[in-house]
Amino acid sequence: MTLTSFGPANRIQRSAETHPLTWRLRDDGEAVWLDEYQAKNGYAAARKAFADMGPDDIVQTVKDAGLKGRGGAGFPTGVKWGLMPKDESINIRYLLCNADEMEPNTWKDRMLMEQLPHLLIEGMLISARALKTYRGYIFLRGEYTTAAKHLNRAVEEAKAAGLLGKNILGSGFDFELFVHTGAGRYICGEETALINSLEGRRANPRSKPPFPAAVGVWGKPTCVNNVETLCNVPAIIADGVDWYKSLARDGSEDMGTKLMGFSGKVKNPGLWELPFGVTARELFEDYAGGMRDGYKLKAWQPGGAGTGFLLPEHLDAQMYAGGIAKVGTRMGTGLAMAVDDSVNMVSLLRNMEQFFARESCGFCTPCRDGLPWSVKLLMAIEQGKGQPGDIETLLGLVGFLGPGKTFCAHAPGAVEPLGSAIKYFRPEFEAGIAPASAVPPLARPITIGA
Structure with a gap:
């Protein structure tokens, strides 16, 4: 795995001023444990947050910095935090870290957890203080065995140093943190499916509202944030809103680094x-x-x-x-x-849609039946046995499985690459359609919407 800096890899080095997430990384790729992390200013932001800031101050600072979710949805983090109840009598609240990184071609959270586990813990500690949550869980993709080992060691180090557990930093604030490994389902990346899985239920998304901020884990207020999102929090608290915003290029509406x-x-x-x-x-x-x-x-x-x-x-x-x-x-x-240019787009899409069809929770009909249907059509086209109208049927499925048509965002995400591939590479799909004369009359397709 390669990690470089703002400029070409061999010319500019990472620094705390420009690389809030990665400047502490070791050149040998080994994990940064507690002593080294603290020597590199680790937990200074947590100490500042506990000594000089109240929970509302932390929330407002994150909101002003413009931090958005780094898991893919991009929802403003401070706004999400602001949805947690203000009622002080609700003393059982949870903070969940979504570390179920199952998106194909994505491995960013894995790097952070394996090499900078204390950065995530510090981010969760500050966030827990802001949200007044007394317990946190890192819901980790089960295949990330090295990350699990490193996170568990880092949690024990933080406990021994008084940075987790009871009366943290003499503040009277208690926060317990646990690493929970999942069974390996893509749908657990959806926050309410993650909550169901954590509770020991089938990993189906929940109907919203109520949102997790009101009714989450075991019916209590819950905030779910991505690994990279939480890892941004210490730098924002330590160095301030203006600095954080200055990191982005001109023209970007998103702040910080990514x-x-x-x-x-x-x-x-x-x-x-x-x-x-x-x-x-x-x-x-x-x-x-x-x-x-x-x-x-x-x-x-x-x-x-x-x-x-x-x-x-x-x-x-x-x-x-x-x-x-x-x-x-x-x-x-x-x-x-x-x-x-050696890749056939039909074969690539067939492979992708097979993955998405397999990972569907099966809760709603468009996703449960529509994705396997797309796989069957793509397999036929890939083999040169597609029927006239199959491409139109695929485009119909793209529409029927689009945003707002299914229970969660799994199906819309699954068909987005399919629709774009047909848009830009339709001749490759057309090449797999057999002549009409070769299709038996009873096998002629029924066009969706006809």
């Missing part, structure tokens, strides 16, 4: 902390090094398998939510994937 990356047949696949507003072209050419010799860039996704495909001419888009929206899709997790 872990971004590129995978695929690029020369230097990796992960970098970059300012919001950097162009995708800079990320692709200056950091990822462009395509390997012998390959050409055919398409790319800006942030995981659940984002739409874009073309090489879209690389000048700025990497922030609004910048990617201008070219027709979502930024998602910010870890892009390059598709080279």
Whole structure:
């Protein structure tokens, strides 16, 4: 895994002034444990938050900084925190860290948890103080065994140092933190499905409202934040709102920095902390090094398998939510994937939709039945056995499984790459359609909406 800086990898070093998330990383890739973390100003932000700030001050500071969720949805963190009840009599509240990083092509949270576990713990400690939560859980993807080992060790170190447990830093505030490994389901990335799984239930999304801030884990007020989101909190508290906002490039509506990356047949696949507003072209050419010799860039996704495909001419888009929206899709997790010119888009989409169909919780009909239907159609087209009207049926499914049509956002994310692939590469789909004369009369398709 590669980690570089704002400039080309061999010219500019990470620093606390420009890289709030990654400046403490070791060059050898080993984890930063408590003594080293504290020597690098670790837990100074927590001490400031406990000594000099009240819970409402912390919430307002995070809100003023413009921190948004880093898991893909991009909801303003301070606004989300503000939804927690103000009633002091509600003394049982929970803070959940969504570490169920199941999005294909995404590994940013894994890096933070494996190499900087105390940064996440400090972020959760400050957040717990702000939200008045007495217990926290890190809901971790079960396959992240190294992250689980490192987080559990870091939790024990923090307990021994009086940074977790009872009367933290002499403040009278108590906070317990537990690492909970999941069974491995993509749908647990949806916060209410995560809550159900944590409670020992089937990982189905819940109906909203009520939202978790009102009725969450075991019926109590709950806030769910992503790993990278929580890891931004210490720097905001330590260095202030104006500094944090200054990190982003001109034109970006999102503040601070973001872990971004590129995978695929690029020369230097990796992960970098970059300012919001950097162009995708800079990320692709200056950091990822462009395509390997012998390959050409055919398409790319800006942030995981659940984002739409874009073309090489879209690389000048700025990497922030609004910048990617201008070219027709979502930024998602910010870890892009390059598709080279040897890849057949039908085969790629069939593989993706198989994954999404398998990971559906099966709760609502459009997702449960629509995604497997898309897989069957794509398999037929891939084999050259597609029927006239199959492409129109696929586009119909894209519409029927779009935003607002299903119980949660799983299906809309699943069909977004499908719709964009047909839009930009329709001839590849048409090549898999058999002539009408070869299709038996009883096998002719029924067009959705006809």
